[in-house]
Amino acid sequence: MFEKSTWIRLPRNVVVGHGVRNEVLGVVNDLHLQGRPLFVTSPTPREVAADPIAADFEAAGIEPAIVTIERATFEAVERVIEVAEAEDVSYLVGIGGGKAIDIAKLASHHLDMGFLSVPTAASHDGIVSNRGSVPDGDSRHSVAAEPPLAVVADTGILADAPWELTTAGCADIISNYTAVMDWRLAQRLKDVEYSEYAAALSEMTAEILVDNADLIRPGLEESAWVVTKALMSSGVAMSIAGSSRPASGAEHLFSHQLDRLAPDAALHGHQVGVGSILTAYLHQGGDGIWRDIRDALSSIDAPTTADDLGIGDETVIEALTTCHEIRDRYTILGDGMNERAARDVATKTGVID
Ligand SMILES: NC(=O)C1=CN([C@@H]2O[C@H](COP(=O)(O)OP(=O)(O)OC[C@H]3O[C@@H](n4cnc5c(N)ncnc54)[C@H](OP(=O)(O)O)[C@@H]3O)[C@@H](O)[C@H]2O)C=CC1
Ligand SMILES: O=C(CO)COP(=O)(O)O
């Protein structure tokens, strides 16, 4: 008897375009959300978007509660939950980059409330996904969470954000190539659950982005449009898979370890991009696609070396040799690289001198 079942949860409304910041209230009405919202944001996105959106709500007679978080931590999730309970809110709106959206997503899951995703930077592919990514001591959890009921992505805001945030989003997408290689490897060696549809969507998203690399230029609002669509598509791949596997392999483990070894040195997307150069080489050797990944990153001004990331060569080696321990996710790193092998791949790919 065939007993397999799946439950894919996706946003009901996706609104993308110039000036759609003004549509958040309309989306709330369309979803029949009642009561008071809690806006979860971080310092810069608060100024850029959360305060103006709050003014729209106030003009309509709804006074949002607002909580501003500084870092993506489980303590921040708890704080948001406490504020939500104290302020008697009915739904959440995550307004910001990856940290604000992840925290809103996790808190809404805990509270069993809907949430809206309002990205202010095209910097990560968690905009739509049903996963939250939070560091916890020596490990980093990819936690099942509430997917957004709706996404409102204002390309005007995204295009005005610092250019490096957009190149970080591109690099997060380009890293899908190696994430899918790791996923297929884990399926072959460890029989992990695998979805061909999610893998194909994730790879195709990276391919479309690379094919449109010439449209991705600073100051062009069309760039924000191209990148945001790719970020959403990658998030949908994660939701179809019910895991971050289509978009997170060993290159993400490398980045998560850098977050511990060199906090705030570089953006998530930039770190995973450099990780992807390294792990593509590990998968396929010198003749494989590592050069294409490096050239694609370089063509959009994303970092390709330790220097570009602002970290030392030894930090790269430490991250490479230890990041397999971060979580129980089988990748090309297997049970860990030794130092000589790590130095070899990092030197041959030009990531370190
Ligand atoms: N759940 C998922 O599936 C995924 C989750 N992630 C997670 O997302 C996070 C990375 O996202 P990322 O967006 O890089 O991180 P942040 O949310 O930390 O944002 C990066 C920086 O951009 C700033 N910023 C955001 N919007 C604007 C704007 N419009 N103008 C100027 N500055 C702005 C933030 O300012 P400020 O410091 O003031 O807030 C911050 O300094 C990581 O925690 C990662 O693990 C990434 C991919 C997928
Ligand atoms: O960043 C992600 C996908 O781009 C997902 O992050 P995790 O590695 O925490 O699952």
Ligand SMILES: [Zn+2]
């Ligand atoms: Zn990522």
